[in-house]
Each structure stands twice: as C-alpha cells, then as structure tokens.
Amino acid sequence: MAKVGFVALIGRPNSGKSSLLNRLIRSKVSIVSDKPQTTRHRILGVLTRPDSQIIFVDTPGVHRPGYRLNERMMGAVYEALRSVDLVLHMVDASERFGKGEKYVLDLIRRIRQPAILLLNKVDLINKGRLLPMMEFYHQRHGYREIIPISALKGDNLAVLLDRIAGNLPERDLEYPDDYLTDQPERSLAGELIREKVLDCTRQELPYSTAVLVEEFDEGRRADGLVVIRASIMVEKESQKKIVIGRAGRMIKTIGTRSRKEIQRLLGVRRVALELQVSVAPEWRNREVLLDRFGVV
Numbered sequence: 289m290a291k292v293g294f295v296a297l298i299g300r301p302n303s304g305k306s307s308l309l310n311r312l313i314r315s316k317v318s319i320v321s322d323k324p325q326t327t328r329h330r331i332l333g334v335l336t337r338p339d340s341q342i343i344f345v346d347t348p349g350v351h352r353p354g355y356r357l358n359e360r361m362m363g364a365v366y367e368a369l370r371s372v373d374l375v376l377h378m379v380d381a382s383e384r385f386g387k388g389e390k391y392v393l394d395l396i397r398r399i400r401q402p403a404i405l406l407l408n409k410v411d412l413i414n415k416g417r418l419l420p421m422m423e424f425y426h427q428r429h430g431y432r433e434i435i436p437i438s439a440l441k442g443d444n445l446a447v448l449l450d451r452i453a454g455n456l457p458e459r460d461l462e463y464p465d466d467y468l469t470d471q472p473e474r475s476l477a478g479e480l481i482r483e484k485v486l487d488c489t490r491q492e493l494p495y496s497t498a499v500l501v502e503e504f505d506e507g508r509r510a511d512g513l514v515v516i517r518a519s520i521m522v523e524k525e526s527q528k529k530i531v532i533g534r535a536g537r538m539i540k541t542i543g544t545r546s547r548k549e550i551q552r553l554l555g556v557r558r559v560a561l562e563l564q565v566s567v568a569p570e571w572r573n574r575e576v577l578l579d580r581f582g583v584v
C-alpha cells in the first residue's frame with residue numbers, strides 16, 4: 289500500500305498547468321506555449337515514488353466556450369473535477385485577480401473534492417505580494433494548503449509533492465511503477481508539431497490550428513528511422529499561407545523544430561517528417577473533425 293490518487297490540474301489558460309506536470313514527472317507529455325488554450329484534452333502523467341503514486345490529470349484552461357471545440361475542452365475540465373481525489377487549483381500569481389479567476393474559484397468551491405491552491409510564477413512577482421494574496425484566497429475557500437511555486441524554476445516543488453501525497457488515501461498502485469502517460473507516441477508527435485506551430489504564429493492562428501497524424505510508420509524503427517506524415521489543419525486559405533510562409537520558410541522551420549523534438553521523444557536517430565497544410569473550414573464546430581483530430 290502507498291499514497292495513491294488522481295490529482296487534477298485546474299486553472300485559467302496559461303497559468304502553467306502543463307509546465308508543472310512535465311516538470312514533476314520529468315518528461316514532456318503535455319505541450320506548453322505562451323498562448324492561452326494550448327492544452328485541448330485530458331492528459332495523464334504518472335509519478336511513482338517508493339511510497340506514493342500520483343496520477344496527475346492535466347486539463348484545458350477554464351474559459352468561456354465559443355465553439356464546439358471549447359465545449360469539449362470544458363467538458364474535460366468538469367469530468368476531471370468530478371472524478372479525482374484532489375484538485376490543484378493553479379493561479380498565475382503575476383496576474384491580477386479578475387472575473388476569469390473568480391469563475392475558477394467558484395467552480396472549486398462548488399465541488400466536494402479537497403483542493404490545494406498553487407500560486408504559480410512567483411519568480412515574476414515581488415515577494416511582498418505573496419502574503420496578502422495567500423490571505424485573500426484563504427478567506428475565500430478552505431484549501432487544504434496554499435503553496436507558492438514556480439513551475440518554470442522549480443521552486444517549492446519538493447514541498448508540493450509531499451503535501452499532495454499527504455492528502456491522498458492509502459491504496460494499491462493504480463498503474464505499474466514504470467507507467468508514465470496515457471498519451472500514445474503518435475499523438476505526442478502530433479502535439480509537438482502543434483506546439484511548434486503555436487511557437488511560430490500569432491493572433492487567431494494558434495486557436496485555428498489542429499494537427500492530424502496521417503501516418504506513423506515504425507517499420508524501420510530498429511534501424512533508427514521512423515516515418516511520419518502529418519497535416520496541419522487551419523480554417524482559411526489566408527491562414528494556410530501564413531503557416532507555409534514566404535517561399536515555404538515558416539513550414540520549414542516548423543518541420544525542423546518538430547523533427548528534432550520528435551526524435552528526442554522517440555529516441556531514434558532520424559524521423560522523416562512530411563508536413564502538409566490543409567484547410568478544413570469551421571473544423572472547431574464540426575463534431576466529426578473534432579473526433580478525428582482527437583479532441584475528446
């Protein structure tokens with residue numbers, strides 16, 4: 289028996305949930321970007337230590353749904369809130385408290401699951417602001433703990449892990465001790481490509497992009513080669529032009545960066561990556577396409 293449980297990461301878009309998950313399990317299972325609404329579906333990341341197994345559930349940032357895509361994203365949030373043993377409410381401490389954060393706070397107050405508040409990005413703020421902020425949240429909800437952290441710098445994460453384990457029940461392990469994530473390599477590869485598109489683009493493009501892995505051929509993996517063919521889906525011709533770039537320069541950069549990271553992910557010498565850009569009008573509102581793009 290060990291301390292075992294499901295722990296959801298819940299918070300506003302861009303607060304640092306996926307950064308924290310990757311850091312804690314020392315592996316990149318969830319992509320990160322400086323654009324909001326990066327994570328689109330539930331992602332499990334498991335950390336097994338001698339006396340505990342923490343099953344983290346990364347979720348999309350809490351936001352107001354505009355499209356069917358966003359309704360599905362919020363569905364993943366509600367589902368996680370209902371089904372876990374402990375909730376980590378992550379706040380970007382460098383941002384002012386506003387309507388969006390109040391909405392998350394109200395969600396957390398309504399559920400019965402115990403919650404820990406994480407004040408993230410403390411590397412960006414004046415330490416004098418921390419105590420009043422902790423007091424502010426303490427007045428509003430009975431959090432089990434309130435912990436300032438920096439997912440980026442790694443501040444206070446050992447303390448955090450101890451406190452999480454301390455709030456979990458004694459049980460048998462849920463997964464084998466070497467289990468890391470529920471994300472197949474094929475989807476991780478697609479997500480890494482999407483991450484590079486997010487890195488390279490601005491405005492509406494990050495929201496309008498999906499990546500579909502059409503082929504993932506491991507036939508020659510033993511020789512160090514994996515062949516991947518993927519489509520970057522956008523909603524309009526004008527967006528396709530941006531992703532391709534002048535003389536194909538943008539898509540080339542996206543390809544090079546993606547290939548390097550996918551090689552690292554798969555631990556192979558060479559990934560032959562073929563990218564194409566396709567227009568799928570209104571895909572964010574089309575159920576069939578959302579199913580195909582793996583937004584469940």
Ligand SMILES: Nc1nc2c(ncn2[C@@H]2O[C@H](COP(=O)(O)OP(=O)(O)OP(=O)(O)O)[C@@H](O)[C@H]2O)c(=O)[nH]1
Pocket residue numbers: 299300301302303304305306307308319320321322323324325326327328347348349350408409410411412437438439440441
């Ligand atoms: N300075 C600083 N930046 C951070 C910290 N944690 C995360 N970030 C940055 O915040 C941005 C958002 O990080 P993500 O991990 O993608 O945030 P998220 O909450 O998963 O976002 P969504 O998936 O859109 O909900 C990235 O640019 C991160 O590098 C931190 O502790 N300090």
Ligand SMILES: [Mg+2]
Pocket residue numbers: 305306307318319320326327347348349
């Ligand atoms: Mg995320």
